[in-house]
Amino acid sequence: MSNEIEIGRGKRATKAYSLDDVAIVPNRRTRDPKDVSVSWQIDAFAFETPILGAPMDSVTSPATAIALGKLGGLGVLNLEGLWTRYENPEPVLAEIAGLRSEASTRNDSKITAKLQELYAAPIQPELIGTRLAEIRESGVVVAGSLTPQRTKEYSQAVIDAGVDIFVIRGTTVSAEHVSQNTEPLNLKQFIYELDVPVIVGGAAGYTPAMHLMRTGAAGVLVGFGGGASSTTRRTLGIHAPMATAIADVAAARRDYIEETGGRYVHVIADGGLGNSGDIVKAIAMGADAVMLGTALARAEEAPGAGYHWGMEAVHEVSPRGDRAQIGTVGSLEHVLYGPSHETNGTSNLVGALRRSMATTGYSTLKEFQRVDVVLSPYESDRF
Amino acid sequence: MSNEIEIGRGKRATKAYSLDDVAIVPNRRTRDPKDVSVSWQIDAFAFETPILGAPMDSVTSPATAIALGKLGGLGVLNLEGLWTRYENPEPVLAEIAGLRSEASTRNDSKITAKLQELYAAPIQPELIGTRLAEIRESGVVVAGSLTPQRTKEYSQAVIDAGVDIFVIRGTTVSAEHVSQNTEPLNLKQFIYELDVPVIVGGAAGYTPAMHLMRTGAAGVLVGFGGGASSTTRRTLGIHAPMATAIADVAAARRDYIEETGGRYVHVIADGGLGNSGDIVKAIAMGADAVMLGTALARAEEAPGAGYHWGMEAVHEVSPRGDRAQIGTVGSLEHVLYGPSHETNGTSNLVGALRRSMATTGYSTLKEFQRVDVVLSPYESDRF
Amino acid sequence: MSNEIEIGRGKRATKAYSLDDVAIVPNRRTRDPKDVSVSWQIDAFAFETPILGAPMDSVTSPATAIALGKLGGLGVLNLEGLWTRYENPEPVLAEIAGLRSEASTRNDSKITAKLQELYAAPIQPELIGTRLAEIRESGVVVAGSLTPQRTKEYSQAVIDAGVDIFVIRGTTVSAEHVSQNTEPLNLKQFIYELDVPVIVGGAAGYTPAMHLMRTGAAGVLVGFGGGASSTTRRTLGIHAPMATAIADVAAARRDYIEETGGRYVHVIADGGLGNSGDIVKAIAMGADAVMLGTALARAEEAPGAGYHWGMEAVHEVSPRGDRAQIGTVGSLEHVLYGPSHETNGTSNLVGALRRSMATTGYSTLKEFQRVDVVLSPYESDRF
């Protein structure tokens, strides 16, 4: 019953599970995929599909934020990335895509050094306004993200530019950051004073998520940032297996509803959701929506042009990720809605979610969070 | 005792096991392989060997259904495949076998697109009659399969043509399919009105299997379709490890016998039984018979000509499988009865089953379902 | 506490462990390797080292049986192998070593067919006498093996030729073999009437081992035959993880001592002991001695000339093993006693056993059976 394991005398660990460890199983009833709804609503904003584009330069540009919005999702622009550091980031993106790996694509220190150099260009606050305005003009919901470290410095620029949803995203974001050098961001006060809903994270457990919920956030990102391109476990020893993390944060959501007499904070799985099966399982674990990196970076429109990297990969002194080559699958619409000619879960993401829900007999995402799950480590094909 | 595991706070999963996770162990008595019977009977039909050929175009043609019947098994013809879409499917089969993979054989979207195109040809109901008649003329037991989605449309053609055993097979088949658009098949009524025994599935758990048994089916297929060529877990997040699935459905059989005062519904393992060891273990888990894809597709007579694919691989919008290259081992007789020169369980399938039963001291399939089992993950050879 | 796991409703399995799953750990005291004894005695025969050469044609010839005997161990000649089928087996051995694999060395059906053909030559009973006489002349302990199937036919020839230790070895040997066609060997009576000590097996569990002990055997082989070259799990679905098997049979030995008021039956681990670490762990699990195949087939003197295969690989209709290429390490003396220049446990087998016992503070094999053990799956090196 308890998940506490004794590692050695007096040192206990909690057994945690990845999405690869679990799978969903059909139960009695089946349903027509056409009768399934995958719509999602946060605050006043309704979306046809519960997919957010991660604020990563390989995934979300103003153009892909607009495209994703028109296709029913929500693109979140990284306001500390290339789009606010360069007037014209296109040549920089081309340069990154053009970097040739000398050894393997993993841990190429020359590529990492080049990324670090390109991201050392200063943020130009006026570009924050320019980029958000471009998205707003298209008519889609506008969302931009800052890290907690820079929220105080740049949030006014964001507010002035106008966003519908404000995202505060870091590898690990806590409601109580301690520093002797700088006065840290008071999340609770910041959110209270802000007029727009805030999504904040990553959090990877019950307690930190509960604390973030108590700041007044509309949504909490579950995860530690990164997925395909992350090396946090190897470099920092930190790892938060997603199946357990999502279930724990969903439990915090349930308890917070009771604590507040009804306030519903959305749980958004963020990181390591590389194919449609992962998305299905994230919802099954209790997520309301998913924030995708790799999966959307495979779109033809993605700025990464077949490559993918996160902000942790460009950290000035402690890079914890790589520029990963992920290839291109088809248009963003093809990736989301198919029809698919790929059999590895890289296209028709929404169709697959719909089909899984139908096969197990559920008609809404909220109900689908209760689907039966088996624990069964991923087997490599042996044929 | 309980197999319930806590994935995260409040989210539980059932620990499930694959056939690779288990093995059988000899107990006290041994027996002469010649004294072992592997015969199987369903309804009025007796078979020397408990092997069914899967209704997949790479496995079962009218010719191989006849050959398998003469060798003591039962070939099930897919009545929605190439044989009912093309007057002469031979060139189509040749074209599929001739498709060259540009990258690896897995997830080649061009091959998938070509398969989708070839299977977009309409079903010609009159060919259902032609194909079944061809099998009937040979004198073997005649069996054909439809998906639940098309059973209403084509079942009359099948009945008119005449079958001995009617198979309704889909990735997941439930006794209660819900749709707002089309009136779904009422399995119970359909089976009640039909004159021939029906085998239906796949089902992958106790409850859905019990509901299928209550429809009056003579047999239930255990599994989710596909095996070697399936990517359902990656695309849909759905997975039903076979050892657990078979044992659960066998438990439903036992309870259903009690519930009905003696009605015995046959449990047929379907999917992922690639070699003789898998067949042995499927029976050990409680199966009465096995439906084989890959294992029979390796026969020289198999229409796939060294390739194997399932209906899920040709789905028009959500393909969940690949055309897998599996090679050819020898004649169908060699595959079933040897003598074997292969040491990987790809030939003499029936001989291996017989030998395993003898080594553990059992003389009938029914008794062999009680053999001792160990849980021990498959180790890769390290020499 | 219990090792019973529920695979599915009502189907239980026993969790079983391989030698790779376990390791020994040093406890408080350490000891000088020179003070350690690895001597072993069975019946009236004392050996400096607890190592038996497996009755496999790639391992034991009359010459290597003599060499192993002179080095303190016991070579067991297979009396149904090439040495009793051919007047001069040397060219046959050379032919086997010279077979070129067309694809990989595993599951090459042409090589298997050739082996089957070479082993189809009839056994010449007079050669049994010739071979055993050759060993006897050298002055070492003489041991030969038959399978249970052929013990009735050839045992008189063996007895006439004279052996010190009689070995009855098959994949699975039970005390109660049932056959409707031939009258099976009555092991108990056979052993009772025989004048020499009998070692019999393989047995892989408590109950079958206890029954073999009750036949009056002096030693029981633990295992299912084969190791590096075996494919029994894939072909027959049978597998008996060695750590659990040895511990279970050792428990039978302990209970049998009590049952008989003191009769000690030796437990000999047989199969899958490829390097010195495996030998150490087999003793730690409770074995009194080890029967080695691969490990000795790596000696320069070994008849296999760098290749290794078992009798199950040459079975006329159900081959369950391969001719495996294992290479050559050095002289038999080097393999047993070093000094070693190999770091993978393929040489100085006895020195390694001695060192492990010293590091954990034990001075005799019998005491070492109580050493502390950890359960920790083998990790592949990640550097």
Place this chain on the structure above:
Amino acid sequence: MSNEIEIGRGKRATKAYSLDDVAIVPNRRTRDPKDVSVSWQIDAFAFETPILGAPMDSVTSPATAIALGKLGGLGVLNLEGLWTRYENPEPVLAEIAGLRSEASTRNDSKITAKLQELYAAPIQPELIGTRLAEIRESGVVVAGSLTPQRTKEYSQAVIDAGVDIFVIRGTTVSAEHVSQNTEPLNLKQFIYELDVPVIVGGAAGYTPAMHLMRTGAAGVLVGFGGGASSTTRRTLGIHAPMATAIADVAAARRDYIEETGGRYVHVIADGGLGNSGDIVKAIAMGADAVMLGTALARAEEAPGAGYHWGMEAVHEVSPRGDRAQIGTVGSLEHVLYGPSHETNGTSNLVGALRRSMATTGYSTLKEFQRVDVVLSPYESDRF
């Protein structure tokens, strides 16, 4: 709760975990990395960073001991290695680095034989003085190591030369070594009579560590020597998974404090800490400091010149390790303090430790030993 597992009837094992099996997880509070202290003090010696250079010839020379000391750590010179066997070991090191592997770099018996030959040169006691004097002149803390087997013979030379910290290090060191041939080292008396603090090990469990603590040692090394280059498990069957070993020894430290009314013995993880994540997890398991081999051998200044081997690899009769090719990452300062351009945890080791502590909200190493841990086997990237 208990970690006791039944391997077979009556044979129990303790489940043990490697560092790869665990990871740390952020909890509520986060902290500024600048506010984190990684300082460590043993006896009268304070260090900025809790990193010891292993006494291995590929890692620590007099020059790198000085360099590591100036960078805030402690280099321990192996006083039985090349630096005390050769007046000028540089050509020997160059020869080792120049050995070309004929097959793979693992288990090349020719390389092992060459290493054995080079290490067969006798130890020249006067060189012990020369080497330690060279380190002392630089002003850093001086530490040298002997094996228990040679401590009696050479300790006087070490004492005469003068060391600040005396290290006694072997694969397994026990407080009670038994020998019938030579009078073993009486550790307790030796340490009592010695004027300088002693660090002793490896020990891999609660009991042996407790006994070593009772000898009066200032610190205990946890582990079995070796890591990347070790083959102890394969050769001797001995393995002590590090996460469990460290936690067990930390528990002995806690109990020993109580037993003595306050004596604190430092726990130093030694072996298998190849990247920064491993260092983080070793502290999290309860270590006060870490002794690094591979991780420091990757420095440009390292004497191994891109290769790494331990004393167990050069053992005259039982080599249990290889010369492993590990490559070079950058200067020692870069390896320790970055800034990093590597994303695999091979540089900025101290920065990573600092960042992990900050992310989980801890400000001292001692507090960080209480960080939350999850059990989650290392997943290979599947993208």
